[in-house]
Amino acid sequence: xxxxxxxxxxxxxxxxxxxxxxxxxxxxxxxxxxxxxxxxxxxxxxxxxxxxxxxxxxxxxxxxxxxxxxxxxxxxxxxxxxxxxxxxxxxxxxxxxxxxxxxxxxxxxxxxxxxxxxxxxxxxxxxxxxxxxxxxxxxxxxxxxxxxxxxxxxxxxxxxxxxxxxxxxxxxxxxxxxxxxxxxxxxxxxxxxxxxxxxxxxxxxxxxxxxxxxxxxx
Amino acid sequence: xxxxxxxxxxxxxxxxxxxxxxxxxxxxxxxxxxxxxxxxxxxxxxxxxxxxxxxxxxxxxxxxxxxxxxxxxxxxxxxxxxxxxxxxxxxxxxxxxxxxxxxxxxxxxxxxxxxxxxxxxxxxxxxxxxxxxxxxxxxxxxxxxxxxxxxxxxxxxxxxxxxxxxxxxxxxxxxxxxxxxxxxxxxxxxxxxxxxxxxxxxxxxxxxxxxxxxxxxxxxxxxxxxxxxxxxxxxxxxxxxxxx
Amino acid sequence: xxxxxxxxxxxxxxxxxxxxxxxxxxxxxxxxxxxxxxxxxxxxxxxxxxxxxxxxxxxxxxxxxxxxxxxxxxxxxxxxxxxxxxxxxxxxxxxxxxxxxxxxxxxxxxxxxxxxxxxxxxxxxxxxxxxxxxxxxxxxxxxxxxxxxxxxxxxxxxxxxxxxxxxxxxxxxxxxxxxxxxxxxxxxxxxxxxxxxxxxxxxxx
Numbered sequence: 001x002x003x004x005x006x007x008x009x010x011x012x013x014x015x016x017x018x019x020x021x022x023x024x025x026x027x028x029x030x031x032x033x034x035x036x037x038x039x040x041x042x043x044x045x046x047x048x049x050x051x052x053x054x055x056x057x058x059x060x061x062x063x064x065x066x067x068x069x070x071x072x073x074x075x076x077x078x079x080x081x082x083x084x085x086x087x088x089x090x091x092x093x094x095x096x097x098x099x100x101x102x103x104x105x106x107x108x109x110x111x112x113x114x115x116x117x118x119x120x121x122x123x124x125x126x127x128x129x130x131x132x133x134x135x136x137x138x139x140x141x142x143x144x145x146x147x148x149x150x151x152x153x154x155x156x157x158x159x160x161x162x163x164x165x166x167x168x169x170x171x172x173x174x175x176x177x178x179x180x181x182x183x184x185x186x187x188x189x190x191x192x193x194x195x196x197x198x199x200x201x202x203x204x205x206x207x208x209x210x211x212x213x214x215x216x217x218x
Numbered sequence: 219x220x221x222x223x224x225x226x227x228x229x230x231x232x233x234x235x236x237x238x239x240x241x242x243x244x245x246x247x248x249x250x251x252x253x254x255x256x257x258x259x260x261x262x263x264x265x266x267x268x269x270x271x272x273x274x275x276x277x278x279x280x281x282x283x284x285x286x287x288x289x290x291x292x293x294x295x296x297x298x299x300x301x302x303x304x305x306x307x308x309x310x311x312x313x314x315x316x317x318x319x320x321x322x323x324x325x326x327x328x329x330x331x332x333x334x335x336x337x338x339x340x341x342x343x344x345x346x347x348x349x350x351x352x353x354x355x356x357x358x359x360x361x362x363x364x365x366x367x368x369x370x371x372x373x374x375x376x377x378x379x380x381x382x383x384x385x386x387x388x389x390x391x392x393x394x395x396x397x398x399x400x401x402x403x404x405x406x407x408x409x410x411x412x413x414x415x416x417x418x419x420x421x422x423x424x425x426x427x428x429x430x431x432x433x434x435x436x437x438x439x440x441x442x443x444x445x446x447x448x449x450x451x452x453x454x455x456x457x458x459x460x461x462x
Numbered sequence: 463x464x465x466x467x468x469x470x471x472x473x474x475x476x477x478x479x480x481x482x483x484x485x486x487x488x489x490x491x492x493x494x495x496x497x498x499x500x501x502x503x504x505x506x507x508x509x510x511x512x513x514x515x516x517x518x519x520x521x522x523x524x525x526x527x528x529x530x531x532x533x534x535x536x537x538x539x540x541x542x543x544x545x546x547x548x549x550x551x552x553x554x555x556x557x558x559x560x561x562x563x564x565x566x567x568x569x570x571x572x573x574x575x576x577x578x579x580x581x582x583x584x585x586x587x588x589x590x591x592x593x594x595x596x597x598x599x600x601x602x603x604x605x606x607x608x609x610x611x612x613x614x615x616x617x618x619x620x621x622x623x624x625x626x627x628x629x630x631x632x633x634x635x636x637x638x639x640x641x642x643x644x645x646x647x648x649x650x651x652x653x654x655x656x657x658x659x660x661x662x663x664x665x666x667x
Contacts, residue, residue: 007538074534078536079591083554148377149364158364162357165354165357166385172395190395301662368476456477457477460477
């Protein structure tokens, strides 16, 4: 299992692995926001938390279509099915590798980008905490979407169509926590709900992903 | 004699052919009765005027939008557990009908909401949930269309339907947290037996709802028949090609 | 471990292709499948490997014993030869890859990225992967594709050594490897198109 994680991380970091692409996308989206809504600091400060959450979510989506499709194309998935490693563990590790290479950098970059969007000072901690709690769910749910579309040629667009509705609860609780935090309001309930969704998806989604992957490989 | 004998596509087709004419007539009769009675046989509301009569389309279509998804959930489960093709194909057949019902509910809701609330659209929990439901229908239909092997498609869409149902419920709950709504409470509370609508509206509304249920059943039977015939043609073709 | 297949019926794309296939592969034995294109060799090998379910029939002795090599080698272009082999060794709970490098003369290439190898070199690496799994039953689908004469000899030697250690091999190939191998022709097992074999679309006929 460790070997698979290390391999995935190594592949992500090598040329063509796409590491940093999500991060760059996050940066560009954030930079484009003031161009589209105007540079007024109080407006930007009000929408900063929501914009950063949406940007992080889209950046997560960006690399999902490579998550399993590359391993499917070169036959690795077929060989992993015969390996003494349950498929549930394989998809969990894949999701973890995706989070480490995509989600975690986004969490770390968010406070820097929040400065660009004039996020109020009390909003930084809720933003980072909500992203840290929510992005693992995005990776795990995204792995399910990647497993659903693994055998489909040009499944990238379909993947977004399938995954985005599944992201709604995570986005609502995560962005709401960050938004309320930025306005200095009570936001613990939202963080707890967000954590609930994340832990539940981590516990349950790998079974759905593995089942779907077995069906798709047949 | 068990109900499962109709899981056989041929028997199902035979039964559905016999039932369909009756269903179509009943559906047409009750939809027309419900709507004509509703539109012309009920008084204008003292506050809402004639706008209130949208209720005779809005409530039944909203009900069927959700019921169609529930039906897809049940038939998907039957497919996953018992591997009856008819069940999977019925789920496939119901999805576009359910999606159209969702769109009708959204559009009639906007037409009703504009004079009442002064806006075509508000991010009210009920409205938002229906929009999310629409997205789920869209994804489900797109996944069916994208997979070539019909059995794999049935498997994958079934799981998507199960997982989607959980997330749709979760979204429904989440949007309640997120925004308190404008939308009135339910018009036909089944559980409590109480009513928020007057009898003069209630009877034609019930007839219209029954009509939408019958219409849905007739459409799904018809579409399932088409799916079964398509699969039959493909099966015959595949064998013919092997004999060459 | 003896691999035993009893009365197997297989479908491809919902249509039955093979019925009543029975075979056994004893330790130390190699069995070669023959048959024209589309006879169902790949389907049979994938089914025995456990990648797809049979319509009916029994497979025993395959669980956690099989190393499979299909048309794709499962190699990552951006990992070196050594890293690729090491990954598969670790997945199967092992760490020694020298024997595999030896068998296919991969030492000079060990630190090259797999993406820079030629088709034949990639295939050698894909076959070397079988050695690092430590699994006794090899299931090989056209293993000699894009191999030159020397590499085919290396492959034959590797199979011979594997059989000598009590391993076994089941393969689909058209090349004579000079092995002491039994041959099974799949043509007699071809399913007739009108056969009712339990294929999933039969309910519609």
